[in-house]
Amino acid sequence: MSTAESASPVxxxxxxxxxxxxxxxxxxxxxxxxxxLSGRLANDFLLVGSVGVGRGEPFVPVAPxxxxxxxxxxxxxxxxxxxxxxxxxxxxxxFAAEAIGYLPLLAGGIWTTVLxxxxxxxxxxxxxxxxxxxxxxxxxxxxxxxxSYTELIRGTPLLAQLFxxxxxxxxxxxxxxxxxxxxxFVPAQAFWVAVISFSLNSAAYQxxxxxxxxxxxxxxxxxxxxxxxxxKLEGIRYVVVPQGLRLALPSWTNELVYLVKYSSLASFITxxxxxxxxxxxxxxxxxxTDLFVLAAVLYLALVVTASALMDRVESRTATVxxxxxxx
Numbered sequence: 045m046s047t048a049e050s051a052s053p054v055x056x057x058x059x060x061x062x063x064x065x066x067x068x069x070x071x072x073x074x075x076x077x078x079x080x081l082s083g084r085l086a087n088d089f090l091l092v093g094s095v096g097v098g099r100g101e102p103f104v105p106v107a108p109x110x111x112x113x114x115x116x117x118x119x120x121x122x123x124x125x126x127x128x129x130x131x132x133x134x135x136x137x138x139f140a141a142e143a144i145g146y147l148p149l150l151a152g153g154i155w156t157t158v159l160x161x162x163x164x165x166x167x168x169x170x171x172x173x174x175x176x177x178x179x180x181x182x183x184x185x186x187x188x189x190x191x192s193y194t195e196l197i198r199g200t201p202l203l204a205q206l207f208x209x210x211x212x213x214x215x216x217x218x219x220x221x222x223x224x225x226x227x228x229f230v231p232a233q234a235f236w237v238a239v240i241s242f243s244l245n246s247a248a249y250q251x252x253x254x255x256x257x258x259x260x261x262x263x264x265x266x267x268x269x270x271x272x273x274x275x276k277l278e279g280i281r282y283v284v285v286p287q288g289l290r291l292a293l294p295s296w297t298n299e300l301v302y303l304v305k306y307s308s309l310a311s312f313i314t315x316x317x318x319x320x321x322x323x324x325x326x327x328x329x330x331x332x333t334d335l336f337v338l339a340a341v342l343y344l345a346l347v348v349t350a351s352a353l354m355d356r357v358e359s360r361t362a363t364v365x366x367x368x369x370x371x
């Protein structure tokens with residue numbers, strides 16, 4: 045009989061409870077964040093009539109937190125100098141009350157940031173993969189063209205690229221004429237200009253990550269693939285690319301995290317993502333400190349989520365002998 049089978053019911057219960065308790069508080073916090081964000085989207089755009097709360101209204105009432113802040117502040121004042129910790133507690137309750145009131149107004153900006161980042165990084169990868177393969181296996185002309193593109197994009201500021209596409213080209217007018225753009229759930233043309241700019245920029249960086257990964261694959265493996273009857277293209281597709289993608293995952297994770305933060309630049313061309321929405325609210329309410337601290341916390345939640353997801357992907361795709369071993 046195995047140890048697990050011979051354990052008493054109490055022991056098995058303790059093990060199960062231990063596995064539940066061992067869940068990281070950060071994981072619980074991220075789960076609550078995405079649950080709230082999904083509920084907010086459903087409430088504001090999918091539910092109609094008297095179902096749910098009104099658009100822009102918080103799920104949790106603000107009054108209890110505001111009352112707790114006032115009570116704690118009064119207690120701190122009565123305690124004198126020793127009431128400083130209580131005053132900090134009052135500040136925490138006050139910030140919570142303000143955050144609860146502002147979060148519904150920032151939810152749309154969060155979703156725009158998520159969509160902008162996800163679409164841009166995926167389109168960037170689709171362009172980066174052929175660029176990196178041209179750098180490694182292409183002819184002289186193809187290598188020169190791919191190198192010129194990556195150096196041009198990486199050597200100029202992303203904000204300048206964004207401004208050129210938005211102000212100096214007819215891309216905005218072209219997108220404005222596309223049917224459906226800016227209607228319903230489809231974002232307006234400024235969003236798509238930002239997507240194109242971020243995708244082109246991200247492709248240059250991702251292509252360098254992939255090029256380094258493909259270069260690190262032993263050239264003898266491609267030779268062996270040719271020896272067993274595969275063409276050069278088939279050897280690259282079935283032997284080199286799968287290994288290179290695994291090796292590039294850590295760098296690709298960095299690019300995803302960077303793009304979450306760089307998405308704030310889209311606010312300069314009127315895209316109301318998280319930073320743009322926060323700036324608009326701050327200019328209306330003059331609560332700059334509270335709002336931007338709240339925005340920083342929300343950006344942190346997005347970044348930690350992206351890192352956690354990519355760590356999960358990396359661990360699931362880990363192969364012994366390719367970059368690292370599975371833990």
